[in-house]
Amino acid sequence: MSTQTISPDIIDAHTAKSAVDAALLNFLEDRRKNSGRRQMAGLIDLLTEFMAGGKRIRPALTVLGWQAAGGESGESAVVRVAASLEMFHAFALIHDDVMDDSDTRRGRPTVHRLLAGQGADNRTERFGLGAAVLLGDLAFAWSDQLLHTAELAPGQLAAVLPLVTEMRTEVMLGQYLDLEATGELTDDIDATLLVNRYKTAKYTVERPLHIGAALAGAGPEAMAACTAYALPLGEAFQLRDDLLGVYGDVRDTGKSRLDDLRAGKNTTLVALALRAGTETQAARLRALIGDPHLDEAGAEEVRGLFAATGARDTVERMIDDRYRQALRALDAAPFTAGAVTELKHLAVTATRRNS
Amino acid sequence: MSTQTISPDIIDAHTAKSAVDAALLNFLEDRRKNSGRRQMAGLIDLLTEFMAGGKRIRPALTVLGWQAAGGESGESAVVRVAASLEMFHAFALIHDDVMDDSDTRRGRPTVHRLLAGQGADNRTERFGLGAAVLLGDLAFAWSDQLLHTAELAPGQLAAVLPLVTEMRTEVMLGQYLDLEATGELTDDIDATLLVNRYKTAKYTVERPLHIGAALAGAGPEAMAACTAYALPLGEAFQLRDDLLGVYGDVRDTGKSRLDDLRAGKNTTLVALALRAGTETQAARLRALIGDPHLDEAGAEEVRGLFAATGARDTVERMIDDRYRQALRALDAAPFTAGAVTELKHLAVTATRRNS
Numbered sequence: 001m002s003t004q005t006i007s008p009d010i011i012d013a014h015t016a017k018s019a020v021d022a023a024l025l026n027f028l029e030d031r032r033k034n035s036g037r038r039q040m041a042g043l044i045d046l047l048t049e050f051m052a053g054g055k056r057i058r059p060a061l062t063v064l065g066w067q068a069a070g071g072e073s074g075e076s077a078v079v080r081v082a083a084s085l086e087m088f089h090a091f092a093l094i095h096d097d098v099m100d101d102s103d104t105r106r107g108r109p110t111v112h113r114l115l116a117g118q119g120a121d122n123r124t125e126r127f128g129l130g131a132a133v134l135l136g137d138l139a140f141a142w143s144d145q146l147l148h149t150a151e152l153a154p155g156q157l158a159a160v161l162p163l164v165t166e167m168r169t170e171v172m173l174g175q176y177l178d179l180e181a182t183g184e185l186t187d188d189i190d191a192t193l194l195v196n197r198y199k200t201a202k203y204t205v206e207r208p209l210h211i212g213a214a215l216a217g218a219g220p221e222a223m224a225a226c227t228a229y230a231l232p233l234g235e236a237f238q239l240r241d242d243l244l245g246v247y248g249d250v251r252d253t254g255k256s257r258l259d260d261l262r263a264g265k266n267t268t269l270v271a272l273a274l275r276a277g278t279e280t281q282a283a284r285l286r287a288l289i290g291d292p293h294l295d296e297a298g299a300e301e302v303r304g305l306f307a308a309t310g311a312r313d314t315v316e317r318m319i320d321d322r323y324r325q326a327l328r329a330l331d332a333a334p335f336t337a338g339a340v341t342e343l344k345h346l347a348v349t350a351t352r353r354n355s
Numbered sequence: 356m357s358t359q360t361i362s363p364d365i366i367d368a369h370t371a372k373s374a375v376d377a378a379l380l381n382f383l384e385d386r387r388k389n390s391g392r393r394q395m396a397g398l399i400d401l402l403t404e405f406m407a408g409g410k411r412i413r414p415a416l417t418v419l420g421w422q423a424a425g426g427e428s429g430e431s432a433v434v435r436v437a438a439s440l441e442m443f444h445a446f447a448l449i450h451d452d453v454m455d456d457s458d459t460r461r462g463r464p465t466v467h468r469l470l471a472g473q474g475a476d477n478r479t480e481r482f483g484l485g486a487a488v489l490l491g492d493l494a495f496a497w498s499d500q501l502l503h504t505a506e507l508a509p510g511q512l513a514a515v516l517p518l519v520t521e522m523r524t525e526v527m528l529g530q531y532l533d534l535e536a537t538g539e540l541t542d543d544i545d546a547t548l549l550v551n552r553y554k555t556a557k558y559t560v561e562r563p564l565h566i567g568a569a570l571a572g573a574g575p576e577a578m579a580a581c582t583a584y585a586l587p588l589g590e591a592f593q594l595r596d597d598l599l600g601v602y603g604d605v606r607d608t609g610k611s612r613l614d615d616l617r618a619g620k621n622t623t624l625v626a627l628a629l630r631a632g633t634e635t636q637a638a639r640l641r642a643l644i645g646d647p648h649l650d651e652a653g654a655e656e657v658r659g660l661f662a663a664t665g666a667r668d669t670v671e672r673m674i675d676d677r678y679r680q681a682l683r684a685l686d687a688a689p690f691t692a693g694a695v696t697e698l699k700h701l702a703v704t705a706t707r708r709n710s
Contacts, residue, residue: 031524039535040528095492099485123538130454130534133488134527137450140495141523148516154509161503168496169386172489173395179485180394183478 013342016063016079017056023083024051027146043135046114051090053106053254055355058085058208060346065212068339069222077150078215081160084146085208091139092171092203098132099179100263107254111135152215159214167207174199181266183290187274187282192266193235200241201234205350225333229326229343236322237350239315242267244354246303247312252355258299264290268318273311281305323351368697371418371434372411378438379406382501398490401469406445408461408609410710413440413563415701420567423694424577432505433570436515439501440563446494447526447558453487454534455618462609466490507570514569522562529554536621538645542629542637547621548590555596556589560705580688584681584698591677592705594670597622599709601658602667607710616654619645623673628666636660678706 025048032044059082066078096102097110104110113120115135116128152160177195209226218226244253245260246269260267270289274282285305288298306312326347330340380403387399414437421433451457452465459465468475470490471483507515532550564581573581599608600615601624615622625644629637643649643657661667681702685695 035528037528037532039531043531095488099481099488101481126456127534127538129484131531133450133454134531134534137495138524138527140492141520141527144499144523145520148520165496165500165503168499169493172493172496173390173392176394176398176486176489177392179482179489183482 013060013063016060016082019075019079020056020059020063020083020086023079023146024086027083027087027142031142043131043138046111047090047135047139049108050094050106050111051086053108054086054089056086057346057350058089058204059083061205061208062212062215064339064342064346065209065214065218065226066216067212068209068226068333068335068343069213069216069218070336071212071216074153074215077152077156078212080146080150081152081211081215082208084143084150085211087139087143087146088168091136091143092175094132094136094139096175098129098136099175100182100259102255102259102263104250104255104259107250155217156215159217160211163207163211163214167203167211170198170207171203174203178265183264185264185266185270185274185286185289187271189268189271189275192268192271195266196235196238196268197231200238201231203234204237205234206230222334225329225335228329229333229347232322232329233326233347233350236319236326239268239319239322240351240353242269243312243315246299246306248354254355258294258296261289261299261302262292262294269306269311269315272314273306273309276309276311276314277305281309319351323347368415368418371415371437374430374434375411375414375418375438375441378434378501379441382438382442382497386497398486398493401466402445402490402494404463405449405461405466406441408463409441409444411441412701412705413444413559414438416560416563417567417570419694419697419701420564420569420573420581421571422567423564423581423688423690423698424568424571424573425691426567426571429508429570432507432511433567435501435505436507436566436570437563439498439505440566442494442498442501443523446491446498447530449487449491449494451530453484453491454530455537455614457610457614457618459605459610459614462605510572511570514572515566518562518565518569522558522566525553525562526558529558533620538619540619540621540625540629540641540644542626544623544626544630547623547626550621551590551593551623552586555593556586558589559592560589561585577689580684580690583684584688584702587677587684588681588702588705591674591681594623594674594677595706595708597624598667598670601654601661603709609710613649613651613654616644616657617647617649624661624666624670627669628661628664631664631666631669632660636664674706678702 028044028048032041035041035044062082062085063078071078093105094111097105098112102110103113108114110132112128112132114128115131116124120128147164174195174197178199181191181195206227209230210223213222213226242260245255245265245267246257248257250256270285273285277285285302288294288302291298327344330343333340335343383399383403387396390396390399417437417440418433426433448460449466452460453467457465458468463469465487467483467487469483470486471479475483502519529550529552533554536546536550561582564585565578568577568581597615600610600620600622601612603612605611625640628640632640640657640660643653646653682699685698688695690698
């Protein structure tokens with residue numbers, strides 16, 4: 001991302017990330033000092049390590065939403081709210097990995113695997129699962145503490161809290177829809193796009209932008225412009241994620257490209273392949289996707305079917321359509337010029353990334 | 356509990372419970388109306404049924420704390436905060452049952468069992484677990500929404516929010532200590548009392564009282580008096596719970612009296628028996644407690660060992676000591692007379708109950 005300063009008063013993307021990282025580290029260090037218990041310090045260390053690996057996309061969007069709506073002073077409160085969203089995201093990821101029983105995240109074992117320890121047996125696996133649920137719960141509680149201690153003005157708090165509630169509820173509904181769909185493959189493309197909308201587009205892009213914009217006192221028009229940009233871009237972001245889950249390199253993505261296939265994730269990519277494929281191709285996809293013992297050869301066969309059915313190309317086209325739609329929304333948005341430049345830049349990195 | 360009205364302006368315990376129930380039902384009904392999705396409505400129904408069975412001890416203590424500190428007007432805000440704590444408790448119980456892999460709660464299958472469905476296989480069990488984690492997360496998010504929409508005065512909010520944060524963090528630490536201790540039986544009585552303190556005494560009694568008192572603008576003296584009453588009573592409450600977990604009748608408690616023993620819960624009762632028992636008795640206890648296939652005959656043998664080692668009598672004596680200590684604290688407390696009467700009454704029901 002550009003490190004150009006947009007205005008003397010407005011922090012640039014690089015500075016924003018550093019400021020959010022510093023806010024998170026300070027907060028965790030404070031909690032460690034006040035924990036009083038060895039066990040709590042251990043959990044905080046684990047959370048600190050886990051959080052070191054994030055892309056900070058939600059905090060970046062919070063700061064950009066604020067800038068887009070003309071925010072000029074009170075950066076420290078914005079940074080703290082942005083840090084709160086990142087802490088909430090740590091909660092969401094830790095629980096997501098428990099629910100999906102994933103092995104790796106951000107290039108390391110997942111939190112429940114780390115807590116279970118090496119050579120885990122049934123008992124330590126249960127411990128890992130329970131302790132990871134709890135560490136996620138702590139991150140949730142602490143994301144709320146970060147928000148409450150951001151020293152927002154009463155009007156800011158009143159504008160932000162309903163958005164935070166909806167963001168939380170929406171991502172949980174998205175996760176639930178995802179969970180329901182997992183393991184039951186369908187060619188219902190709309191159903192997969194609905195999960196995408198709740199789980200990613202609203203949660204990862206729209207709500208962080210809204211929350212940042214609300215901090216700057218944005219009116220309905222600016223909020224609607226955030227949505228017009230965020231939903232197509234968020235969908236494109238998730239579609240890219242679906243592709244990376246199958247085609248990505250673990251050295252870039254930090255997670256195995258067998259996980260989604262083994263778990264039987266009913267992504268848009270999968271639904272498109274089932275819809276476009278012959279009966280034989282669809283049957284083969286159903287046999288392979290969701291097999292917990294799927295190996296690299298099986299995954300390669302799935303990738304071949306995604307290519308042969310045209311599903312991969314269709315997803316690339318859908319990403320491109322949505323990318324363009326997001327850019328068009330920016331042309332009509334009542335945003336500050338500097339923020340528009342940054343949001344365009346972000347639209348590229350979110351859809352063209354390899355990690 | 357008494358239904359006598361303490362003052363014309365102050366709601367009595369029975370009215371408080373009804374008011375909290377009404378606030379919870381209204382809130383859930385609102386969320387159902389705005390959910391937009393069939394799946395969300397289903398989750399809300401499940402949560403509503405789950406919440407119907409609670410004793411509402413934390414909301415009662417919130418209202419009593421407020422009354423004790425001289426609260427006289429603004430009942431509706433107090434009721435809403437009390438409802439928020441009950442919603443948080445739904446979150447804590449749903450996750451607790453996932454972590455302990457319990458079968459029953461409040462006389463019904465636990466939430467993760469209900470979500471897994473009857474005749475659950477491996478896949479539906481994973482679904483039940485994941486969906487229960489999510490439903491707990493939703494209850495957490497909504498407890499926060501109940502709090503934010505209580506229309507508290509700025510001073511009330513500033514007094515309450517740090518207490519809410521500590522309450523959340525403390526119960527999670529308590530759960531973590533409990534999880535660490537489960538399955539690794541020790542005769543470390545202090546360690547079991549430490550878990551008790553975080554998991555129950557502070558969470559169930561001290562913090563709800565504090566939060567209620569803070570809503571009435573309580574100063575340090577009243578807050579300290581809440582603690583002096585709450586910690587011994589809360590410990591006694593948990594010690595009673597430990598006994599009920601082994602000796603209670605499922606028709607009263609709503610949960611199997613094999614669950615704690617099968618899970619290998621390292622309660623104070625267990626630690627006392629291991630400490631006081633002969634080597635043979637201790638070895639027998641270690642063989643039986645934590646055996647996932649323990650049957651009623653095995654449980655009866657454990658109960659016999661709790662009696663023979665004197666552990667059961669010691670726990671009864673500890674409950675009685677703490678009950679008296681809580682009453683003495685009330686004698687010295689700067690509380691309103693009506694609230695003292697109610698708190699004494701509550702000390703009896705919390706320590707003498709059979710459910």
